[in-house]
Amino acid sequence: MRRIKLVVDYVGTRYHGWQVQPGKDTIQKRLEEALSLLCKEEINVVASGRTDSGVHAVGQVVHFDTNTEYGLVAYVRGTNNYLPDNIRVLSASVVDESFHARFSAKQKTYVYVMYQSKEERAIYANRAVRIDEIDTNAIDKACSYLLGEHDFASFMSSGSDVKTTVRTVYRAELIKKDGLYEFYICANGFLYNMVRKIVASLLRVGVGKMSVVEFRERVENPDINSLPYVAPAEGLYLLNVEY
Amino acid sequence: MRRIKLVVDYVGTRYHGWQVQPGKDTIQKRLEEALSLLCKEEINVVASGRTDSGVHAVGQVVHFDTNTEYGLVAYVRGTNNYLPDNIRVLSASVVDESFHARFSAKQKTYVYVMYQSKEERAIYANRAVRIDEIDTNAIDKACSYLLGEHDFASFMSSGSDVKTTVRTVYRAELIKKDGLYEFYICANGFLYNMVRKIVASLLRVGVGKMSVVEFRERVENPDINSLPYVAPAEGLYLLNVEY
Numbered sequence: 001m002r003r004i005k006l007v008v009d010y011v012g013t014r015y016h017g018w019q020v021q022p023g024k025d026t027i028q029k030r031l032e033e034a035l036s037l038l039c040k041e042e043i044n045v046v047a048s049g050r051t052d053s054g055v056h057a058v059g060q061v062v063h064f065d066t067n068t069e070y071g072l073v074a075y076v077r078g079t080n081n082y083l084p085d086n087i088r089v090l091s092a093s094v095v096d097e098s099f100h101a102r103f104s105a106k107q108k109t110y111v112y113v114m115y116q117s118k119e120e121r122a123i124y125a126n127r128a129v130r131i132d133e134i135d136t137n138a139i140d141k142a143c144s145y146l147l148g149e150h151d152f153a154s155f156m157s158s159g160s161d162v163k164t165t166v167r168t169v170y171r172a173e174l175i176k177k178d179g180l181y182e183f184y185i186c187a188n189g190f191l192y193n194m195v196r197k198i199v200a201s202l203l204r205v206g207v208g209k210m211s212v213v214e215f216r217e218r219v220e221n222p223d224i225n226s227l228p229y230v231a232p233a234e235g236l237y238l239l240n241v242e243y
Numbered sequence: 244m245r246r247i248k249l250v251v252d253y254v255g256t257r258y259h260g261w262q263v264q265p266g267k268d269t270i271q272k273r274l275e276e277a278l279s280l281l282c283k284e285e286i287n288v289v290a291s292g293r294t295d296s297g298v299h300a301v302g303q304v305v306h307f308d309t310n311t312e313y314g315l316v317a318y319v320r321g322t323n324n325y326l327p328d329n330i331r332v333l334s335a336s337v338v339d340e341s342f343h344a345r346f347s348a349k350q351k352t353y354v355y356v357m358y359q360s361k362e363e364r365a366i367y368a369n370r371a372v373r374i375d376e377i378d379t380n381a382i383d384k385a386c387s388y389l390l391g392e393h394d395f396a397s398f399m400s401s402g403s404d405v406k407t408t409v410r411t412v413y414r415a416e417l418i419k420k421d422g423l424y425e426f427y428i429c430a431n432g433f434l435y436n437m438v439r440k441i442v443a444s445l446l447r448v449g450v451g452k453m454s455v456v457e458f459r460e461r462v463e464n465p466d467i468n469s470l471p472y473v474a475p476a477e478g479l480y481l482l483n484v485e486y
Contacts, residue, residue, distance in 0.1 A: 119320075
């Protein structure tokens, strides 16, 4: 028995999110089916975390245990033979059995992609979110309040069961390039809908519907479900996971 | 009767190219259906040029004649109501009846998008083309030979009926950013498959299968169908058309 770590990317548009659910087409289901065919045994995969319906991944990390002893390239290309082209295994490595895709993760980075346009654009459909003109200085200032250790309960949707809502944010930065706005956020962990709630609030700051002061207060005075706004799933990409 | 100019973008993946063909789902068909519903009359559109199956557009330009006198925003949003989200009208303007989307075009720019990776990536499926490592210096040199007026017959697929195979290239440039390689080419017109044949040859130069000298000879010694290589449609985007 050995443990294999995979890096996987996917376009989440056509799936009901990462996690296996009865009767639904999910990314985990597709990956487990492909790996089970390749390994000729039932394979269960553990991911660094779920992604919701419509959310994409550039570098999701998963692990699984197998009795097979294929060369590493087989776990990449052999699996890809059984996958649709909107899910791809990018690399494989053998890891110690103490490695756990979820519990060993030290930090994760997400990017949320937006474009400024009066009209919705076909080339960004399901891949990025249309926004109006925004005050990037105000957003930059709001971003600075996210850095460090905070209780992010204000930016969590209820319904999740977590021991603590305290997380440490290492990076929160809006970058503009070629007409796209990319919001990068790196933290030691994320609460349910945390990135999408932060983005929704930052965009409200950017169009003047929320002051930078109020944003800061939401960070400093944690209150679950105090912010009902959730940015659409289609702009969100899990960029990478560090161990 | 007045003539309306539209700027349109689309993801070509699911269509049999631009042009109406019996029994096929095409972008022109979808756009004409949407405009005919909006205008309550049969609308025929003329584009700056066809795009092949799988090719995308960021700024395709079309014109059509109509008896309607809607406000311009109606031709944008009204049409979009009848279109799938992989085809969008971005803007509309009233133009003189001497304006012709194809014949009035002064120059067009295409971009061909590639990414360097050992494995194919889901997030670029149908949107960009995987390549191996390339010698960008050799490609830059080859690009310089494309500039100016040349007979580009070597870079045309047969089967097209054109008066002349002479075209003037104003820009031919490979730009690397964020792991993507984007090849921009601007000219006063393009032959059938010209961009895809140029890209295929440039990539052969980039991996050492064609010398820069041979590339230059192909430009200087026009010979239809002397180069069988055609880069895949999915990396190609019609970026804009200038009048």
